[in-house]
Amino acid sequence: MKNKDHLLILCLSLVSLTISFGQQNFTHSYYPSLSKQVRIINEFGFSLSDDYSNLNNLEDPKIDQWLKAQDSLAEEYFSKNDLLQDYQEKFEEYQNRENxxxxxxxxxxxxxxxxxxxxxxxxxxxxxxxxxxxxxxxxxxxxxxxxxxxxxxxxxxxxxxxxxxxxxxxxxxxxxxxxxxxxxxxxxxxxxxxxxxxxxxxxxxxxxxxxxxxxxxxxxxxxxxxxxxxxxxxxxxxxxxxxxxxxxxxxxxxxxxxxxxxxxxxxxxxxxxxxxxxxxxxxxxxxxxxxxxxxxxxxxxxxxxxxxxxxxxxxTEGEVRGEEFIFRQGNNTGNQISRIQFHSPNFNNPEVLAEGTKENPITQFNVTKDHIYYSKSKLGVEVSLWEIDKEKNITKLKTPFVPGYVTFFGGSVKTNHIGIELDGWISNHTRFIIAEDKNLQKEGLKTETFYPEFENLIAEQIMVEGHDGVEVPLSLIYDPNLLNSQNEVFIYVYGAYGESLSPFFYPIILDWAAQGGILAFPHVRGGGEKGKEWHIQGQKTLKHNSWRDLISCTEALIDKGFTKRGLISLYTYSAGGITAGMAVNERPDLFSSYIAEVPRLNPLGLESSATASSTSYLEYGTVKDSLEFAGLVKMDPYFNLNSENKYPPTLILPASQDDRIPLWDSGKYIAKLQSISGEETPILMDIDYRYGHEGQGNDETVMLYSKIFSFARSNMRQYH
CATH class of the missing domain: 2.130.10.120 (Prolyl oligopeptidase, N-terminal domain)
Incomplete structure (x- = not known):
């Protein structure tokens, strides 16, 4: 994840209650001024107004000055947010605990x-x-x-x-x-x-x-x-x-x-x-x-x-072992591990060694001298581990806990040595060596770190009926002793490129649940939790399923009594900006705040530009096709911002060195959103001027999440 160093003041009124950050109205005139430069896009029967097309020119000194002013505004906000320092100290302790x-x-x-x-x-x-x-x-x-x-x-x-x-x-x-x-x-x-x-x-x-x-x-x-x-x-x-x-x-x-x-x-x-x-x-x-x-x-x-x-x-998952090629392959009912002879390949009719289903697909495999190891992931969160021996016998291996994510390491067709790392929502990632007797032995390279703060947390997955009747998995983490209808919820959503939102152990995020909140992870279409078809159902012209799944999951949290409206913060990352941004456009009333890190917010603009992320059109659609162009228009958070909506407090965290999503993508969204937002609603853009789309040091990570969670918690409020 990324980091950013910036700020502005937020007046949070819960009815007449003012939180200790100070009083400040966020009116149109308060934000850095930027003249509109409207460009009308006429294509395939659409007429779209790109109100801030001038932001595409990042070399313009006026644009650069405006971006830096936005960053300074965010700096000011966080400098007066009392929660930031509390989070910083706590998150630094988590990071330093692993000496x-x-x-x-x-x-x-x-x-x-x-x-x-x-x-x-x-x-x-x-x-x-x-x-x-x-x-x-x-x-x-x-x-x-x-x-x-x-x-x-x-x-x-x-x-x-x-x-x-x-x-x-x-x-x-x-x-x-x-x-x-x-x-x-x-x-x-x-x-x-x-x-x-x-x-x-x-x-x-x-x-x-x-x-x-x-x-x-x-x-x-x-x-x-x-x-x-x-x-x-x-x-x-x-x-x-x-x-x-x-x-x-x-x-x-x-x-x-x-x-x-x-x-x-x-x-x-x-x-x-x-x-x-x-x-x-x-x-x-x-x-x-x-x-x-x-x-x-x-x-x-x-x-x-x-x-x-x-x-x-x-x-690129296939492995050559002698004269055979072993690989993972999609099929009509899920996927499979297959094998062909290298010099007489028949990929249309290979030897099938193991099979996965749509709801429990094979997610990873590794080949050693005499064995093949693979994992299956049920609905993206419950992993099982398997071994295939020389005689093609399949054995399920016993794991010390039910992992949510697995990765292999050190495997090679030269030896039978192989290791595995297991992870879960509330189980710290641990590395093991798979012994000859099929038991898992702790590797012991890393010293185990304990977090008693999370001992009472539980993780569960519920199924939510989506807008079209399809069941959507929703993972929840919370302390059952602190559960009530007033719990503050932090949603993390992605839903793109067939990537499952797999369980991961991260103390900085778990802290939200340890403090009495609920962590919610909707496994929306566009991800891979139900196999390849789940991904396809959230691509291109079907992308609307991604954000409507998110809306269904958010409504279910309220309907099932986990929380109330006004206590739900929405967070996303990268490609998840489309899913989250469009959910906020369609149902801004559901969210107390919206936070997006290096997000994609103007996919139509990006796919139209010379700096398009190469093959991203395979995920979102191409501007050269009339149907896919229409899909891009429909999924674009920037073009679909509505002046009639009352949007929640918003924090966008782009990176100036991002090689995939240029800074103007977030800039245009923020400029338009600020122009239509009402008073007392902070709409902020906090720019990371050091790092790119991914990767940063420990100190920067602590600051980043301190900002994310202080912004989320500061803006919790109940609607009456």
Missing amino acids: GTISMIKVNEERNYFYIKYDHISGTDKLYFKKNLSADEVELFDPGNYDDITEVTYLEPSFDGDKIAIGYQSDENFSSRVRIFDVKNKKFYSEVITNINPSFGGIEWLPDSSGFIYLYFPVVDQNKPDYKKNSYSVLHTLGNIPAKKMKVFGNSNTVNIPADFYPKVKIGSSQDKYIIGYSATSNDYYDAYFAKVSDIVSGNANWIPFFNVEQKVYT
């Missing part, structure tokens, strides 16, 4: 451990190494000794464990820098890799660890028309200068990859003889090709078509 916090743990197939650990003495995050889990810890690298590396954001060790790629932020918004560290000699190789973004495609080490392949972006400047487009995968051999990189996969005479797709590759183990190349998008299914490793290294790449999107092979 020597370990993060970014990477385990390669040699069972070498690499991880970042915070050093409280030096105040820096250092890189450490263990030859194996029981070996002594060795400090490898301290960013404090380097002027250009302030924060490590990415790690990828080689298969042999002798090298590790270390990523960190560069001066460009989108591109990172990656350097290769020599583990034995504790020094960097000379080369510095640029024009790379590990979120889109990181380092893929060659099987012999002599070099690697990565996704190269020729244009990383957001102001240029080919920004993020025409990328291709390149081979870099250790010791060479980056300029000698060799293009190995991308659009060519033999491989057809559109300019806005991402031609990235995967190498699964040191035993791989083949490299899989993917035409990657924001969709679940890709086209794929394969080539011999030896041909790639010699400069004679011969890419052979492997599978296509119609064969429903999930993303």
